[in-house]
Amino acid sequence: QVQLVQSGAEVKKPGASVKVSCKASGYTFTSYYMHWVRQAPGQGLEWMGIINPSGGSTSYAQKFQGRVTMTRDTSTSTVYMELSSLRSEDTAVYYCASSSAPPPPFPPRVWGQGTTVTVSS
């Protein structure tokens, strides 16, 4: 079945970077876009950006421009999200979620289990 499996929890110091992975299985990796969404403790869902695994093109939310990098490895059907210059406000659960490539647009249907990133000195 379609499944997204994310890497384990991370604890980082302020100013460091974190790289979270998301391994896809059960479908054609290059046929689905991958979103990254985060959720701070007790807060709502925040979209960070998207990567097209087929060509590697990306689009990031303005809030994260310059700090986030999304990449993919087609040989292992894995996408990565790296966030740099971490601060305490980046403490959150980070999710990857896949959506079928447009057209037409489709919302993310399959989600990873989430990766907790804690930023603390």
Add this chain to the structure above:
Amino acid sequence: EIVLTQSPGTLSLSPGERATLSCRASQSVSSSYLAWYQQKPGQAPRLLIYGASSRATGIPDRFSGSGSGTDFTLTISRLEPEDFAVYYCQQYGSSPRITFGQGTRLEIK
């Protein structure tokens, strides 16, 4: 960027009652590309509704979506104990970018 505003923030109802959740967009959502998600504590969101009114695979028919333009509604006809959760609306019409509402917490009265 389209801003989605959900109301109410918290809804307190009893099992068997009808729930009506609202999502209002700051500008018209293209082609009703509006989705609803359910999230329970410690779990990833689950897609319920897409295209404003189409149920995702495996979603019970007590869940229904309606609306167009800037006003959308999620209705749960008869609440089951497992329906108490947080619900988010999401627009994906400005693909590839998506935005979420701030969520409505549905709690047991």
